[in-house]
Amino acid sequence: MLYSKSAEYAIQAMIYLAEENSPDPIMISRIAKAYNIPQQFLAKISQTLVKHRLLIAVRGRNGGVKLARPANEIYLNQIVHAVDGPPPEKEQCVIGLDYCSDSVPCPLHHKWKVIREDIREMLGAEDLAHLAKRVINKREQMVESFFPKVDL
Amino acid sequence: MLYSKSAEYAIQAMIYLAEENSPDPIMISRIAKAYNIPQQFLAKISQTLVKHRLLIAVRGRNGGVKLARPANEIYLNQIVHAVDGPPPEKEQCVIGLDYCSDSVPCPLHHKWKVIREDIREMLGAEDLAHLAKRVINKREQMVESFFPKVDL
DNA sequence: TTTTATTAAGACCTAATTGTCTGAATATGT
DNA sequence: ACATATTCAGACAATTAGGTCTTAATAAAA
Numbered sequence: 164m165l166y167s168k169s170a171e172y173a174i175q176a177m178i179y180l181a182e183e184n185s186p187d188p189i190m191i192s193r194i195a196k197a198y199n200i201p202q203q204f205l206a207k208i209s210q211t212l213v214k215h216r217l218l219i220a221v222r223g224r225n226g227g228v229k230l231a232r233p234a235n236e237i238y239l240n241q242i243v244h245a246v247d248g249p250p251p252e253k254e255q256c257v258i259g260l261d262y263c264s265d266s267v268p269c270p271l272h273h274k275w276k277v278i279r280e281d282i283r284e285m286l287g288a289e290d291l292a293h294l295a296k297r298v299i300n301k302r303e304q305m306v307e308s309f310f311p312k313v314d315l
Numbered sequence: 316m317l318y319s320k321s322a323e324y325a326i327q328a329m330i331y332l333a334e335e336n337s338p339d340p341i342m343i344s345r346i347a348k349a350y351n352i353p354q355q356f357l358a359k360i361s362q363t364l365v366k367h368r369l370l371i372a373v374r375g376r377n378g379g380v381k382l383a384r385p386a387n388e389i390y391l392n393q394i395v396h397a398v399d400g401p402p403p404e405k406e407q408c409v410i411g412l413d414y415c416s417d418s419v420p421c422p423l424h425h426k427w428k429v430i431r432e433d434i435r436e437m438l439g440a441e442d443l444a445h446l447a448k449r450v451i452n453k454r455e456q457m458v459e460s461f462f463p464k465v466d467l
Numbered sequence: 468t469t470t471t472a473t474t475a476a477g478a479c480c481t482a483a484t485t486g487t488c489t490g491a492a493t494a495t496g497t
Numbered sequence: 498a499c500a501t502a503t504t505c506a507g508a509c510a511a512t513t514a515g516g517t518c519t520t521a522a523t524a525a526a527a
Contacts (some may be wrong), residue, residue, distance in 0.1 A: 165316075167514070167515085168515065188473095190472090190474095191473090198411075203517055204515070204516050206475085207476090207517095209475095210475065221474075222472095222473060222474045222523045222524060223471095223523045223525060224471065224472045224473060225472080225525065225526095226524070257316070257317065258326050258327065258330070260327075262457055263453075266456070267453055269453060270445070270453075271437055278430060278433050278434060282430060285423055285430065297421075301412070301415075301421060304418070305414055340503095340504095342502090343504080344503090353486055356487080358504070359505095359506090361504085362504085362505070365504095372503095372505080373503085374492070374493045374503060374504045374505075375492090376493090376502045378502075380504085471524100471527090472526100474523080475521080476521080476522095480515100480516080480518090481514100481515080482514085483512100483513085484512080486509100486510080487509075487510070487511090488507105488509070489506100490507100491505080491506080493504080494501100495500100495502080496502100497501095
């Protein structure tokens, strides 16, 4: 919706790495299994992330991938742009009209502009470390909702 | 971004029809030329719109397509759903996590929920008649910005 | 040094989306 | 009735996104 499937997988993988927070590399196969991502496909996406200096790959036995810098210095928009390419220079008109701009707006221009900003904010506001922490929270809540605490 | 290219073309075509506001059908070739849409492709999209009772097609000489009901009873989301199919029953998690819900939210859940609502609002708030009126406005502004009024 | 486990690289395949072409159906004007 | 102008229908082609496979490079452990 906001980004490609590849970018979605990339986000998931990098959140996984941030969760693990391990100094040693982690095998792609393990990440792929955890998130149900086709393993080879994730390997390919990882290459892109390595090229964009978001991941470091370690070959050979006990190899794998790890974050190229601390999780609190990585933001979702960086991941999305690495995988899907940079955002367009000129903002696209949402209904594809020519010469749509603030001064010559299409009917949806102003509303869309606000939404676009909100999306940018959503993807740029929190770093991977924060996000990982909240995913862990979510996991705990999930467990609780399947096995609610009861008086025995 | 929010819908397919086909849906974008469909919106453009239907706004064109709303602008013309003609009781007689209008040739697809004319609409296609006006918006630079591949003519045959627009013809195919029109078939879909006819099936979904948004357009009426008139065959033969002086034929063409016209809106199936008054422009002020047509909304963008109707067009998008006709072309791209209905929206998913269950809202998708923006980072693709399982069991993402209000009570067990992913890190982006609440922000994304608001944005999703805003998008829905954008596509459902105004009818084609209003939108067409504002596109006409935009045209006039465009002309003005190319040929500004000056004192002679 | 050989075996084993891993990523790198890129060719390859598949499915969905976008776009094109052709012939039939249909309506109008002559 | 016939020529003409149009949509209808669906096969077809091109492009893009998503996914798989194979071989090589590399590093660690035996």
